[in-house]
């Protein structure tokens with residue numbers, strides 16, 4: 001099964017993707033985690049993107065498309081994958097469609113986690129405290145900026161997937177368990 005979890009920062013995509021990976025063996029592909037691992041390892045790519053992540057802006061489409069193209073063709077993604085944090089622009093969504101078509105594959109589902117923005121900023125602030133400052137982009141101003149970037153650059157992919165009739169919506173303000181039930185129902189799990 002191949003699916004996308006879509007939603008603003010703090011919507012709970014990572015939590016739900018991790019659960020689907022643990023329970024159903026689908027590989028979670030979290031682009032933010034991949035980038036943070038590159039930064040931690042001090043790689044060339046990590047050095048290049050460090051400032052971008054800290055600012056809350058997006059890494060370039062070319063870099064992200066290359067990263068995902070490489071990952072989804074790996075053997076551990078054969079059973080399927082959950083994209084968490086990709087695509088984040090219409091150009092990335094289009095490139096993903098091309099990659100899948102090339103491999104004669106398609107997406108099974110795109111799940112939008114709908115949430116209330118004010119509560120999200122509270123969640124992001126709480127997560128920052130729990131993480132003990134592990135993320136460089138969770139101070140209040142940067143968190144707000146990431147929300148603006150989501151609205152401007154990522155939200156336009158919602159109509160893109162609505163047009164393809166692959167988009168389904170869950171109420172992301174419910175408890176983790178309730179959101180999981182909604183997602184499982186959509187996926188028939």
Ligand code: AMP
Nearest residue numbers: 031032053056057058059064085086088
């Ligand atoms: P996340 O952990 O998903 O919130 O991602 C953290 C940061 O990584 C984002 O604010 C971006 O700077 C960068 N990032 C992650 N995924 C992407 C993507 N698909 N396109 C561009 N930048 C990304």
